[in-house]
Amino acid sequence: MDRIKKAWEKIKQRASNIWDAFADWAYDNQKRALITVISFLLFSLLFSGVLIVSQRHIRQSEYENLIFSTLPPEKILPLDYHKQDQTIEKTRAVSVMFSKPKGADYRRVLQLLDDPDKRQELNRNVFYYPIVYDTKAIQSRYNIDSDEVTFIFFEKGKEKNRFVVSDLENFQEEFIPELNRLPMWSIHEIENN
Structure with missing residues (x-):
């Protein structure tokens, strides 16, 4: 049980260090940080849109190849x-x-x-x-x-x-x-x- 607590504390400490480093970098480079965050958000939206559209195409392809090809x-x-x-x-x-x-x-x-x-x-x-x-x-x-x-x-x-x-x-x-x-x-x- 102590190992799990120690491992969890290490993970929390590393995450805190990474966040502090990012916050320091963002404070020193505000324009670059803003551009990075906006780019990340736009990429996430684009990626989500591609996933939604591709899911429809994949399902339509599955219908055509696996189901509709067997119909009389x-x-x-x-x-x-x-x-x-x-x-x-x-x-x-x-x-x-x-x-x-x-x-x-x-x-x-x-x-x-x-x-x-x-x-x-x-x-x-x-x-x-x-x-x-x-x-x-x-x-x-x-x-x-x-x-x-x-x-x-x-x-x-x-x-x-x-x-x-x-x-x-x-x-x-x-x-x-x-x-x-x-x-x-x-x-x-x-x-x-």
């Missing part, structure tokens, strides 16, 4: 990272698949849509919103379970209809018809009344 062509379209919510809000009518890029239901959906005959039955394109980052926020915003594959139809940014793949009793027979009916939210409202 033509019918499932990728949503750009960090523009997903804006695309949903600004598009007049859009069907979106929400899921983590893994799991049995996810693989079944991709496998079925990779079949050219089944793809021909589908009457629309579906956007894919991978749940990789900010999972809790996405779950809360769209009221979904990230472990489920959920399809939601939005009209002018408002949810109109949804279904969850695991709720289908006969996936092979029900999936494509259910996906084709997704935009028909008014029919479901009439049936429920």
Whole structure:
């Protein structure tokens, strides 16, 4: 215990000596010290900005290389990272698949849509919103379970209809018809009344 206290005292003493030396230098060279501090602050701001921008680009690259490259062509379209919510809000009518890029239901959906005959039955394109980052926020915003594959139809940014793949009793027979009916939210409202 005494060793830790002595080591801590040495560290505090060295830090105090460095600070005193800097303060003496800054007092003697006020212009140079001011320029140094301002330069350090500008460098820190620039570095932080680069980190924020590069994080977005890295995540978009991860999406493209690891997730979107495995999607079946033509019918499932990728949503750009960090523009997903804006695309949903600004598009007049859009069907979106929400899921983590893994799991049995996810693989079944991709496998079925990779079949050219089944793809021909589908009457629309579906956007894919991978749940990789900010999972809790996405779950809360769209009221979904990230472990489920959920399809939601939005009209002018408002949810109109949804279904969850695991709720289908006969996936092979029900999936494509259910996906084709997704935009028909008014029919479901009439049936429920």
